[in-house]
Amino acid sequence: MRRVRTRFAGLEVEFADRDVALRQAEEIAERGTRWPLVVYGPEGCGKTALLRQVEEVLRERGYAVIHVNPMAKRLEDRLLATRNVKDIVRGVVSALPGSLADASTLLYAAVEALHRAAKSVTGRIALLADDVFQAVGLDKAETLVKELLNMIEWPSVKYEKIVVIVSSSEGMTRERVGRHRWAELYVMWNMPRDGFAQLYGLLPGPKPSFDSAWRWAGGNPEMLERLYMRSWDVGRIVGSLAGEKGIVELVKGLSDTEDEILAEALEDPDVLVRRYREAEGLVRKLVDRNLIIRIWERDLNWVDQPPPERDPELGVGLYYAWQTPLHREAVRRALGQPP
Ligand SMILES: Nc1ncnc2c1ncn2[C@@H]1O[C@H](COP(=O)(O)OP(=O)(O)OP(=O)(O)O)[C@@H](O)[C@H]1O
Ligand SMILES: [Mg+2]
Structure with missing residues:
Protein backbone atom coordinates (compact mmCIF):
# COMPACT_ATOMS: atom_id res chain seq x y z
CA MET A 1 0.00 0.00 0.00
CA ARG A 2 1.29 3.41 -0.91
CA ARG A 3 1.68 5.75 2.03
CA VAL A 4 0.45 9.28 1.33
CA ARG A 5 2.54 12.38 1.96
CA THR A 6 1.36 14.70 4.67
CA ARG A 7 2.52 17.99 6.18
CA PHE A 8 4.04 17.72 9.58
CA ALA A 9 5.86 20.49 11.43
CA GLY A 10 6.57 22.33 8.19
CA LEU A 11 8.01 19.20 6.56
CA GLU A 12 6.53 16.91 3.95
CA VAL A 13 6.55 13.45 5.47
CA GLU A 14 5.21 10.02 4.75
CA PHE A 15 2.13 8.96 6.70
CA ALA A 16 3.63 7.10 9.65
CA ASP A 17 2.60 4.08 11.67
CA ARG A 18 -1.10 3.40 12.38
CA ASP A 19 -0.70 -0.09 10.97
CA VAL A 20 -3.66 -1.45 12.90
CA ALA A 21 -5.88 1.31 11.53
CA LEU A 22 -4.75 0.55 8.00
CA ARG A 23 -5.65 -3.11 8.40
CA GLN A 24 -9.03 -1.99 9.69
CA ALA A 25 -9.38 0.21 6.61
CA GLU A 26 -8.63 -2.76 4.36
CA GLU A 27 -11.34 -4.79 6.06
CA ILE A 28 -13.78 -1.94 5.68
CA ALA A 29 -12.92 -1.67 2.02
CA GLU A 30 -13.71 -5.38 1.69
CA ARG A 31 -17.07 -5.35 3.38
CA GLY A 32 -18.29 -1.72 3.14
CA THR A 33 -20.05 0.06 6.00
CA ARG A 34 -23.57 -0.90 7.02
CA TRP A 35 -23.91 2.31 9.04
CA PRO A 36 -21.99 5.56 8.77
CA LEU A 37 -18.83 5.10 10.75
CA VAL A 38 -18.18 8.04 13.06
CA VAL A 39 -14.60 8.41 14.25
CA TYR A 40 -13.91 10.74 17.05
CA GLY A 41 -10.83 11.43 19.12
CA PRO A 42 -8.60 14.09 20.67
CA GLU A 43 -7.88 17.20 18.67
CA GLY A 44 -4.74 16.76 16.65
CA CYS A 45 -4.50 12.98 17.14
CA GLY A 46 -4.31 12.51 13.38
CA LYS A 47 -7.88 12.03 12.12
CA THR A 48 -7.45 14.14 9.00
CA ALA A 49 -4.14 12.49 8.12
CA LEU A 50 -5.68 9.06 8.61
CA LEU A 51 -8.67 9.85 6.42
CA ARG A 52 -6.29 10.89 3.66
CA GLN A 53 -4.50 7.57 3.98
CA VAL A 54 -7.81 5.68 4.06
CA GLU A 55 -8.73 7.45 0.83
CA GLU A 56 -5.63 5.89 -0.69
CA VAL A 57 -6.54 2.40 0.63
CA LEU A 58 -9.97 2.69 -0.93
CA ARG A 59 -8.65 4.10 -4.19
CA GLU A 60 -6.29 1.16 -4.57
CA ARG A 61 -9.28 -1.12 -4.23
CA GLY A 62 -11.20 0.52 -7.04
CA TYR A 63 -13.41 2.87 -5.10
CA ALA A 64 -14.55 6.26 -6.28
CA VAL A 65 -13.81 8.34 -3.20
CA ILE A 66 -14.98 11.83 -2.34
CA HIS A 67 -13.38 13.47 0.63
CA VAL A 68 -15.09 16.56 1.99
CA ASN A 69 -13.29 18.84 4.36
CA PRO A 70 -15.51 21.83 5.19
CA MET A 71 -13.04 23.27 7.70
CA ALA A 72 -10.14 23.39 5.21
CA LYS A 73 -8.80 26.92 4.78
CA ARG A 74 -8.56 26.78 0.99
CA LEU A 75 -11.77 26.27 -0.94
CA GLU A 76 -10.09 23.85 -3.34
CA ASP A 77 -9.19 21.53 -0.44
CA ARG A 78 -12.78 21.19 0.65
CA LEU A 79 -13.88 18.73 -1.98
CA LEU A 80 -11.28 16.18 -3.03
CA ALA A 81 -11.98 13.26 -5.30
CA THR A 82 -10.17 10.28 -6.76
CA ARG A 83 -9.41 10.58 -10.44
CA ASN A 84 -12.18 8.20 -11.55
CA VAL A 85 -14.84 10.60 -10.30
CA LYS A 86 -13.23 14.00 -10.93
CA ASP A 87 -15.14 14.76 -14.14
CA ILE A 88 -18.43 13.98 -12.48
CA VAL A 89 -17.53 16.21 -9.52
CA ARG A 90 -16.66 19.05 -11.89
CA GLY A 91 -20.01 18.68 -13.62
CA VAL A 92 -21.92 18.66 -10.35
CA VAL A 93 -20.00 21.62 -8.92
CA SER A 94 -20.51 23.79 -11.99
CA ALA A 95 -24.27 23.35 -11.70
CA LEU A 96 -24.44 23.95 -7.95
CA PRO A 97 -26.96 26.44 -6.62
CA GLY A 98 -24.75 27.43 -3.65
CA SER A 99 -21.09 27.78 -2.79
CA LEU A 100 -18.67 25.16 -1.54
CA ALA A 101 -18.04 27.43 1.42
CA ASP A 102 -21.32 26.12 2.79
CA ALA A 103 -21.03 22.67 4.41
CA SER A 104 -24.44 21.41 3.37
CA THR A 105 -23.88 22.40 -0.26
CA LEU A 106 -20.56 20.61 -0.09
CA LEU A 107 -22.14 17.42 1.20
CA TYR A 108 -24.94 17.66 -1.32
CA ALA A 109 -22.37 17.90 -4.13
CA ALA A 110 -20.46 14.90 -2.79
CA VAL A 111 -23.53 12.72 -2.47
CA GLU A 112 -24.83 13.70 -5.88
CA ALA A 113 -21.49 12.97 -7.52
CA LEU A 114 -21.23 9.54 -5.83
CA HIS A 115 -24.76 8.78 -6.90
CA ARG A 116 -23.78 9.47 -10.51
CA ALA A 117 -20.50 7.58 -10.15
CA ALA A 118 -22.37 4.47 -9.01
CA LYS A 119 -24.45 4.63 -12.19
CA SER A 120 -21.67 5.16 -14.66
CA VAL A 121 -18.18 4.57 -13.23
CA THR A 122 -17.86 2.01 -10.45
CA GLY A 123 -20.05 0.16 -8.01
CA ARG A 124 -17.65 0.95 -5.18
CA ILE A 125 -18.25 4.38 -3.73
CA ALA A 126 -16.99 6.10 -0.60
CA LEU A 127 -17.66 9.35 1.21
CA LEU A 128 -15.12 10.56 3.75
CA ALA A 129 -16.34 13.59 5.66
CA ASP A 130 -13.82 15.37 7.84
CA ASP A 131 -14.95 17.56 10.73
CA VAL A 132 -18.44 18.05 9.36
CA PHE A 133 -20.08 18.35 12.77
CA GLN A 134 -17.86 21.26 13.57
CA ALA A 135 -19.01 22.84 10.31
CA VAL A 136 -22.75 22.21 10.55
CA GLY A 137 -23.00 22.42 14.35
CA LEU A 138 -23.33 19.50 16.69
CA ASP A 139 -27.08 20.09 17.00
CA LYS A 140 -27.42 19.07 13.35
CA ALA A 141 -25.09 16.09 13.69
CA GLU A 142 -27.88 13.61 14.28
CA THR A 143 -29.82 14.72 11.22
CA LEU A 144 -26.69 14.64 9.16
CA VAL A 145 -25.80 11.10 10.19
CA LYS A 146 -29.36 10.00 9.46
CA GLU A 147 -29.05 11.50 5.98
CA LEU A 148 -25.82 9.62 5.43
CA LEU A 149 -27.51 6.42 6.54
CA ASN A 150 -30.22 7.09 3.96
CA MET A 151 -27.47 7.34 1.42
CA ILE A 152 -26.26 3.86 2.39
CA GLU A 153 -29.80 2.58 2.19
CA TRP A 154 -30.48 4.39 -1.10
CA PRO A 155 -33.17 2.42 -2.82
CA SER A 156 -32.69 4.17 -6.17
CA VAL A 157 -28.98 3.55 -6.64
CA LYS A 158 -27.40 0.22 -7.31
CA TYR A 159 -23.91 -0.10 -5.95
CA GLU A 160 -21.65 -2.94 -5.05
CA LYS A 161 -20.12 -1.49 -1.88
CA ILE A 162 -20.35 1.74 -0.02
CA VAL A 163 -18.15 3.24 2.68
CA VAL A 164 -19.18 6.30 4.69
CA ILE A 165 -16.80 7.66 7.33
CA VAL A 166 -17.28 10.84 9.32
CA SER A 167 -14.60 12.24 11.61
CA SER A 168 -15.17 14.57 14.55
CA SER A 169 -13.17 16.13 17.34
CA GLU A 170 -16.24 17.57 19.01
CA GLY A 171 -16.18 16.39 22.60
CA MET A 172 -19.91 15.88 22.77
CA THR A 173 -20.03 13.65 19.68
CA ARG A 174 -20.40 10.53 21.71
CA GLU A 175 -23.32 11.91 23.68
CA ARG A 176 -25.08 13.24 20.58
CA VAL A 177 -24.43 10.54 18.04
CA GLY A 178 -23.53 7.53 20.14
CA ARG A 179 -26.98 7.00 21.56
CA HIS A 180 -28.53 6.29 18.18
CA ARG A 181 -28.41 3.11 16.24
CA TRP A 182 -27.78 5.09 13.06
CA ALA A 183 -24.04 5.16 13.28
CA GLU A 184 -21.17 3.03 14.39
CA LEU A 185 -18.96 4.98 16.75
CA TYR A 186 -15.20 4.49 16.79
CA VAL A 187 -12.74 6.21 19.07
CA MET A 188 -9.27 7.12 17.89
CA TRP A 189 -6.48 7.79 20.36
CA ASN A 190 -3.13 9.57 20.09
CA MET A 191 -0.26 7.69 18.50
CA PRO A 192 1.36 4.73 20.21
N1 LIG B 1 0.33 9.08 11.02
C1 LIG B 1 0.86 10.27 10.75
N2 LIG B 1 2.00 10.41 10.05
C2 LIG B 1 2.53 11.61 9.79
N3 LIG B 1 1.99 12.78 10.19
C3 LIG B 1 0.86 12.72 10.90
C4 LIG B 1 0.24 11.47 11.22
N4 LIG B 1 -0.87 11.73 11.94
C5 LIG B 1 -0.95 13.07 12.04
N5 LIG B 1 0.08 13.68 11.43
C6 LIG B 1 0.35 15.12 11.37
O1 LIG B 1 0.07 15.66 12.65
C7 LIG B 1 -0.68 16.85 12.58
C8 LIG B 1 -2.04 16.69 13.26
O2 LIG B 1 -2.78 15.68 12.58
P1 LIG B 1 -4.26 15.93 11.98
O3 LIG B 1 -4.43 17.30 11.48
O4 LIG B 1 -4.54 14.81 11.06
O5 LIG B 1 -5.10 15.75 13.33
P2 LIG B 1 -6.67 15.86 13.51
O6 LIG B 1 -7.04 14.80 14.48
O7 LIG B 1 -7.34 15.88 12.21
O8 LIG B 1 -6.78 17.28 14.21
P3 LIG B 1 -8.09 18.20 14.38
O9 LIG B 1 -8.81 17.62 15.55
O10 LIG B 1 -7.52 19.55 14.70
O11 LIG B 1 -8.85 18.15 13.11
C9 LIG B 1 -0.79 17.16 11.09
O12 LIG B 1 0.29 18.01 10.74
C10 LIG B 1 -0.63 15.81 10.43
O13 LIG B 1 -0.13 15.92 9.14
MG1 LIG C 1 -8.60 17.28 11.34
Whole structure:
Protein backbone atom coordinates (compact mmCIF):
# COMPACT_ATOMS: atom_id res chain seq x y z
CA MET A 1 0.00 0.00 0.00
CA ARG A 2 1.29 3.41 -0.91
CA ARG A 3 1.68 5.75 2.03
CA VAL A 4 0.45 9.28 1.33
CA ARG A 5 2.54 12.38 1.96
CA THR A 6 1.36 14.70 4.67
CA ARG A 7 2.52 17.99 6.18
CA PHE A 8 4.04 17.72 9.58
CA ALA A 9 5.86 20.49 11.43
CA GLY A 10 6.57 22.33 8.19
CA LEU A 11 8.01 19.20 6.56
CA GLU A 12 6.53 16.91 3.95
CA VAL A 13 6.55 13.45 5.47
CA GLU A 14 5.21 10.02 4.75
CA PHE A 15 2.13 8.96 6.70
CA ALA A 16 3.63 7.10 9.65
CA ASP A 17 2.60 4.08 11.67
CA ARG A 18 -1.10 3.40 12.38
CA ASP A 19 -0.70 -0.09 10.97
CA VAL A 20 -3.66 -1.45 12.90
CA ALA A 21 -5.88 1.31 11.53
CA LEU A 22 -4.75 0.55 8.00
CA ARG A 23 -5.65 -3.11 8.40
CA GLN A 24 -9.03 -1.99 9.69
CA ALA A 25 -9.38 0.21 6.61
CA GLU A 26 -8.63 -2.76 4.36
CA GLU A 27 -11.34 -4.79 6.06
CA ILE A 28 -13.78 -1.94 5.68
CA ALA A 29 -12.92 -1.67 2.02
CA GLU A 30 -13.71 -5.38 1.69
CA ARG A 31 -17.07 -5.35 3.38
CA GLY A 32 -18.29 -1.72 3.14
CA THR A 33 -20.05 0.06 6.00
CA ARG A 34 -23.57 -0.90 7.02
CA TRP A 35 -23.91 2.31 9.04
CA PRO A 36 -21.99 5.56 8.77
CA LEU A 37 -18.83 5.10 10.75
CA VAL A 38 -18.18 8.04 13.06
CA VAL A 39 -14.60 8.41 14.25
CA TYR A 40 -13.91 10.74 17.05
CA GLY A 41 -10.83 11.43 19.12
CA PRO A 42 -8.60 14.09 20.67
CA GLU A 43 -7.88 17.20 18.67
CA GLY A 44 -4.74 16.76 16.65
CA CYS A 45 -4.50 12.98 17.14
CA GLY A 46 -4.31 12.51 13.38
CA LYS A 47 -7.88 12.03 12.12
CA THR A 48 -7.45 14.14 9.00
CA ALA A 49 -4.14 12.49 8.12
CA LEU A 50 -5.68 9.06 8.61
CA LEU A 51 -8.67 9.85 6.42
CA ARG A 52 -6.29 10.89 3.66
CA GLN A 53 -4.50 7.57 3.98
CA VAL A 54 -7.81 5.68 4.06
CA GLU A 55 -8.73 7.45 0.83
CA GLU A 56 -5.63 5.89 -0.69
CA VAL A 57 -6.54 2.40 0.63
CA LEU A 58 -9.97 2.69 -0.93
CA ARG A 59 -8.65 4.10 -4.19
CA GLU A 60 -6.29 1.16 -4.57
CA ARG A 61 -9.28 -1.12 -4.23
CA GLY A 62 -11.20 0.52 -7.04
CA TYR A 63 -13.41 2.87 -5.10
CA ALA A 64 -14.55 6.26 -6.28
CA VAL A 65 -13.81 8.34 -3.20
CA ILE A 66 -14.98 11.83 -2.34
CA HIS A 67 -13.38 13.47 0.63
CA VAL A 68 -15.09 16.56 1.99
CA ASN A 69 -13.29 18.84 4.36
CA PRO A 70 -15.51 21.83 5.19
CA MET A 71 -13.04 23.27 7.70
CA ALA A 72 -10.14 23.39 5.21
CA LYS A 73 -8.80 26.92 4.78
CA ARG A 74 -8.56 26.78 0.99
CA LEU A 75 -11.77 26.27 -0.94
CA GLU A 76 -10.09 23.85 -3.34
CA ASP A 77 -9.19 21.53 -0.44
CA ARG A 78 -12.78 21.19 0.65
CA LEU A 79 -13.88 18.73 -1.98
CA LEU A 80 -11.28 16.18 -3.03
CA ALA A 81 -11.98 13.26 -5.30
CA THR A 82 -10.17 10.28 -6.76
CA ARG A 83 -9.41 10.58 -10.44
CA ASN A 84 -12.18 8.20 -11.55
CA VAL A 85 -14.84 10.60 -10.30
CA LYS A 86 -13.23 14.00 -10.93
CA ASP A 87 -15.14 14.76 -14.14
CA ILE A 88 -18.43 13.98 -12.48
CA VAL A 89 -17.53 16.21 -9.52
CA ARG A 90 -16.66 19.05 -11.89
CA GLY A 91 -20.01 18.68 -13.62
CA VAL A 92 -21.92 18.66 -10.35
CA VAL A 93 -20.00 21.62 -8.92
CA SER A 94 -20.51 23.79 -11.99
CA ALA A 95 -24.27 23.35 -11.70
CA LEU A 96 -24.44 23.95 -7.95
CA PRO A 97 -26.96 26.44 -6.62
CA GLY A 98 -24.75 27.43 -3.65
CA SER A 99 -21.09 27.78 -2.79
CA LEU A 100 -18.67 25.16 -1.54
CA ALA A 101 -18.04 27.43 1.42
CA ASP A 102 -21.32 26.12 2.79
CA ALA A 103 -21.03 22.67 4.41
CA SER A 104 -24.44 21.41 3.37
CA THR A 105 -23.88 22.40 -0.26
CA LEU A 106 -20.56 20.61 -0.09
CA LEU A 107 -22.14 17.42 1.20
CA TYR A 108 -24.94 17.66 -1.32
CA ALA A 109 -22.37 17.90 -4.13
CA ALA A 110 -20.46 14.90 -2.79
CA VAL A 111 -23.53 12.72 -2.47
CA GLU A 112 -24.83 13.70 -5.88
CA ALA A 113 -21.49 12.97 -7.52
CA LEU A 114 -21.23 9.54 -5.83
CA HIS A 115 -24.76 8.78 -6.90
CA ARG A 116 -23.78 9.47 -10.51
CA ALA A 117 -20.50 7.58 -10.15
CA ALA A 118 -22.37 4.47 -9.01
CA LYS A 119 -24.45 4.63 -12.19
CA SER A 120 -21.67 5.16 -14.66
CA VAL A 121 -18.18 4.57 -13.23
CA THR A 122 -17.86 2.01 -10.45
CA GLY A 123 -20.05 0.16 -8.01
CA ARG A 124 -17.65 0.95 -5.18
CA ILE A 125 -18.25 4.38 -3.73
CA ALA A 126 -16.99 6.10 -0.60
CA LEU A 127 -17.66 9.35 1.21
CA LEU A 128 -15.12 10.56 3.75
CA ALA A 129 -16.34 13.59 5.66
CA ASP A 130 -13.82 15.37 7.84
CA ASP A 131 -14.95 17.56 10.73
CA VAL A 132 -18.44 18.05 9.36
CA PHE A 133 -20.08 18.35 12.77
CA GLN A 134 -17.86 21.26 13.57
CA ALA A 135 -19.01 22.84 10.31
CA VAL A 136 -22.75 22.21 10.55
CA GLY A 137 -23.00 22.42 14.35
CA LEU A 138 -23.33 19.50 16.69
CA ASP A 139 -27.08 20.09 17.00
CA LYS A 140 -27.42 19.07 13.35
CA ALA A 141 -25.09 16.09 13.69
CA GLU A 142 -27.88 13.61 14.28
CA THR A 143 -29.82 14.72 11.22
CA LEU A 144 -26.69 14.64 9.16
CA VAL A 145 -25.80 11.10 10.19
CA LYS A 146 -29.36 10.00 9.46
CA GLU A 147 -29.05 11.50 5.98
CA LEU A 148 -25.82 9.62 5.43
CA LEU A 149 -27.51 6.42 6.54
CA ASN A 150 -30.22 7.09 3.96
CA MET A 151 -27.47 7.34 1.42
CA ILE A 152 -26.26 3.86 2.39
CA GLU A 153 -29.80 2.58 2.19
CA TRP A 154 -30.48 4.39 -1.10
CA PRO A 155 -33.17 2.42 -2.82
CA SER A 156 -32.69 4.17 -6.17
CA VAL A 157 -28.98 3.55 -6.64
CA LYS A 158 -27.40 0.22 -7.31
CA TYR A 159 -23.91 -0.10 -5.95
CA GLU A 160 -21.65 -2.94 -5.05
CA LYS A 161 -20.12 -1.49 -1.88
CA ILE A 162 -20.35 1.74 -0.02
CA VAL A 163 -18.15 3.24 2.68
CA VAL A 164 -19.18 6.30 4.69
CA ILE A 165 -16.80 7.66 7.33
CA VAL A 166 -17.28 10.84 9.32
CA SER A 167 -14.60 12.24 11.61
CA SER A 168 -15.17 14.57 14.55
CA SER A 169 -13.17 16.13 17.34
CA GLU A 170 -16.24 17.57 19.01
CA GLY A 171 -16.18 16.39 22.60
CA MET A 172 -19.91 15.88 22.77
CA THR A 173 -20.03 13.65 19.68
CA ARG A 174 -20.40 10.53 21.71
CA GLU A 175 -23.32 11.91 23.68
CA ARG A 176 -25.08 13.24 20.58
CA VAL A 177 -24.43 10.54 18.04
CA GLY A 178 -23.53 7.53 20.14
CA ARG A 179 -26.98 7.00 21.56
CA HIS A 180 -28.53 6.29 18.18
CA ARG A 181 -28.41 3.11 16.24
CA TRP A 182 -27.78 5.09 13.06
CA ALA A 183 -24.04 5.16 13.28
CA GLU A 184 -21.17 3.03 14.39
CA LEU A 185 -18.96 4.98 16.75
CA TYR A 186 -15.20 4.49 16.79
CA VAL A 187 -12.74 6.21 19.07
CA MET A 188 -9.27 7.12 17.89
CA TRP A 189 -6.48 7.79 20.36
CA ASN A 190 -3.13 9.57 20.09
CA MET A 191 -0.26 7.69 18.50
CA PRO A 192 1.36 4.73 20.21
CA ARG A 193 4.91 5.25 21.43
CA ASP A 194 6.64 3.65 18.42
CA GLY A 195 4.73 5.64 15.85
CA PHE A 196 5.21 8.84 17.78
CA ALA A 197 8.94 8.08 17.95
CA GLN A 198 9.02 7.96 14.14
CA LEU A 199 7.62 11.49 13.96
CA TYR A 200 9.93 12.71 16.70
CA GLY A 201 12.87 11.26 14.76
CA LEU A 202 12.00 13.44 11.75
CA LEU A 203 12.32 16.70 13.67
CA PRO A 204 15.60 18.54 13.31
CA GLY A 205 17.55 19.25 16.51
CA PRO A 206 18.41 20.58 18.91
CA LYS A 207 15.56 18.87 20.68
CA PRO A 208 14.85 17.51 24.14
CA SER A 209 14.94 13.79 24.77
CA PHE A 210 12.28 11.56 23.28
CA ASP A 211 11.00 10.74 26.77
CA SER A 212 10.41 14.37 27.49
CA ALA A 213 8.52 14.88 24.18
CA TRP A 214 6.40 11.81 24.96
CA ARG A 215 5.67 13.00 28.49
CA TRP A 216 4.37 16.36 27.23
CA ALA A 217 2.56 15.42 24.04
CA GLY A 218 1.45 11.93 25.07
CA GLY A 219 1.60 10.71 21.47
CA ASN A 220 -0.41 13.61 20.01
CA PRO A 221 1.24 14.63 16.72
CA GLU A 222 -0.20 18.13 16.72
CA MET A 223 1.20 18.80 20.18
CA LEU A 224 4.56 17.49 19.03
CA GLU A 225 4.33 19.88 16.11
CA ARG A 226 3.51 22.76 18.46
CA LEU A 227 6.40 21.89 20.76
CA TYR A 228 8.78 21.93 17.83
CA MET A 229 7.40 25.10 16.24
CA ARG A 230 7.57 26.98 19.54
CA SER A 231 11.11 25.87 20.34
CA TRP A 232 9.93 23.38 22.95
CA ASP A 233 8.66 26.18 25.16
CA VAL A 234 6.06 24.32 27.22
CA GLY A 235 5.00 27.48 29.06
CA ARG A 236 3.96 29.23 25.86
CA ILE A 237 2.02 26.25 24.56
CA VAL A 238 0.21 25.76 27.83
CA GLY A 239 -0.59 29.48 27.89
CA SER A 240 -2.09 29.42 24.41
CA LEU A 241 -4.07 26.26 25.15
CA ALA A 242 -5.51 27.94 28.24
CA GLY A 243 -6.60 30.89 26.11
CA GLU A 244 -8.05 28.78 23.25
CA LYS A 245 -10.11 26.68 25.62
CA GLY A 246 -11.15 29.32 28.12
CA ILE A 247 -9.59 27.32 30.93
CA VAL A 248 -9.21 30.24 33.32
CA GLU A 249 -12.91 31.10 32.95
CA LEU A 250 -13.82 27.46 33.38
CA VAL A 251 -11.88 27.21 36.61
CA LYS A 252 -13.24 30.49 37.96
CA GLY A 253 -16.79 29.27 37.42
CA LEU A 254 -16.43 26.10 39.50
CA SER A 255 -17.92 25.41 42.91
CA ASP A 256 -15.58 24.53 45.78
CA THR A 257 -16.41 20.84 45.42
CA GLU A 258 -15.80 20.88 41.65
CA ASP A 259 -12.56 22.71 42.25
CA GLU A 260 -11.44 20.01 44.64
CA ILE A 261 -12.46 17.20 42.27
CA LEU A 262 -10.66 18.85 39.37
CA ALA A 263 -7.47 19.13 41.41
CA GLU A 264 -7.71 15.44 42.18
CA ALA A 265 -8.39 14.64 38.51
CA LEU A 266 -4.95 16.04 37.67
CA GLU A 267 -3.49 13.00 39.42
CA ASP A 268 -6.24 10.55 38.60
CA PRO A 269 -8.96 11.41 36.06
CA ASP A 270 -11.06 8.46 37.28
CA VAL A 271 -12.12 10.52 40.28
CA LEU A 272 -14.64 11.95 37.81
CA VAL A 273 -16.39 8.58 37.85
CA ARG A 274 -15.98 7.87 41.53
CA ARG A 275 -17.61 11.20 42.36
CA TYR A 276 -19.80 11.44 39.28
CA ARG A 277 -22.87 12.71 41.11
CA GLU A 278 -20.99 15.82 42.19
CA ALA A 279 -18.83 15.99 39.08
CA GLU A 280 -21.43 15.59 36.32
CA GLY A 281 -21.49 19.28 35.38
CA LEU A 282 -17.71 19.48 35.53
CA VAL A 283 -17.32 16.42 33.30
CA ARG A 284 -19.56 18.00 30.67
CA LYS A 285 -17.49 21.17 30.68
CA LEU A 286 -14.23 19.25 30.38
CA VAL A 287 -15.54 17.04 27.58
CA ASP A 288 -17.17 19.95 25.78
CA ARG A 289 -13.92 21.92 25.77
CA ASN A 290 -11.96 18.95 24.53
CA LEU A 291 -9.84 18.68 27.65
CA ILE A 292 -10.70 15.13 28.60
CA ILE A 293 -12.24 12.25 26.74
CA ARG A 294 -14.43 9.46 27.98
CA ILE A 295 -12.87 6.09 27.27
CA TRP A 296 -14.72 3.75 29.50
CA GLU A 297 -16.38 1.46 27.05
CA ARG A 298 -13.03 -0.02 26.24
CA ASP A 299 -14.55 -3.01 24.54
CA LEU A 300 -16.22 -0.69 22.07
CA ASN A 301 -14.64 0.13 18.77
CA TRP A 302 -11.19 1.61 18.62
CA VAL A 303 -9.46 2.92 15.55
CA ASP A 304 -5.88 1.69 15.65
CA GLN A 305 -4.71 0.99 19.21
CA PRO A 306 -6.53 2.02 22.37
CA PRO A 307 -4.59 3.98 24.97
CA PRO A 308 -2.82 1.91 27.60
CA GLU A 309 -5.02 0.88 30.49
CA ARG A 310 -4.11 3.51 33.03
CA ASP A 311 -1.04 5.60 32.54
CA PRO A 312 -0.91 8.12 35.39
CA GLU A 313 2.06 9.90 33.87
CA LEU A 314 0.08 10.74 30.73
CA GLY A 315 -3.18 11.32 32.58
CA VAL A 316 -4.91 8.22 31.20
CA GLY A 317 -7.32 6.48 33.54
CA LEU A 318 -9.57 3.54 33.06
CA TYR A 319 -12.65 5.70 32.47
CA TYR A 320 -11.41 9.14 31.48
CA ALA A 321 -8.20 10.48 29.98
CA TRP A 322 -6.72 13.94 29.57
CA GLN A 323 -6.45 14.58 25.83
CA THR A 324 -2.73 15.19 26.34
CA PRO A 325 -0.48 15.98 29.32
CA LEU A 326 -0.24 19.55 27.98
CA HIS A 327 -4.00 19.96 28.36
CA ARG A 328 -3.72 18.72 31.92
CA GLU A 329 -0.85 21.09 32.58
CA ALA A 330 -2.90 24.07 31.34
CA VAL A 331 -5.60 23.15 33.86
CA ARG A 332 -3.02 22.62 36.60
CA ARG A 333 -1.68 26.13 36.11
CA ALA A 334 -5.15 27.66 36.06
CA LEU A 335 -5.78 25.98 39.40
CA GLY A 336 -2.61 27.61 40.69
CA GLN A 337 -0.96 24.28 41.44
CA PRO A 338 2.78 23.75 41.18
CA PRO A 339 3.91 21.73 38.13
N1 LIG B 1 0.33 9.08 11.02
C1 LIG B 1 0.86 10.27 10.75
N2 LIG B 1 2.00 10.41 10.05
C2 LIG B 1 2.53 11.61 9.79
N3 LIG B 1 1.99 12.78 10.19
C3 LIG B 1 0.86 12.72 10.90
C4 LIG B 1 0.24 11.47 11.22
N4 LIG B 1 -0.87 11.73 11.94
C5 LIG B 1 -0.95 13.07 12.04
N5 LIG B 1 0.08 13.68 11.43
C6 LIG B 1 0.35 15.12 11.37
O1 LIG B 1 0.07 15.66 12.65
C7 LIG B 1 -0.68 16.85 12.58
C8 LIG B 1 -2.04 16.69 13.26
O2 LIG B 1 -2.78 15.68 12.58
P1 LIG B 1 -4.26 15.93 11.98
O3 LIG B 1 -4.43 17.30 11.48
O4 LIG B 1 -4.54 14.81 11.06
O5 LIG B 1 -5.10 15.75 13.33
P2 LIG B 1 -6.67 15.86 13.51
O6 LIG B 1 -7.04 14.80 14.48
O7 LIG B 1 -7.34 15.88 12.21
O8 LIG B 1 -6.78 17.28 14.21
P3 LIG B 1 -8.09 18.20 14.38
O9 LIG B 1 -8.81 17.62 15.55
O10 LIG B 1 -7.52 19.55 14.70
O11 LIG B 1 -8.85 18.15 13.11
C9 LIG B 1 -0.79 17.16 11.09
O12 LIG B 1 0.29 18.01 10.74
C10 LIG B 1 -0.63 15.81 10.43
O13 LIG B 1 -0.13 15.92 9.14
MG1 LIG C 1 -8.60 17.28 11.34
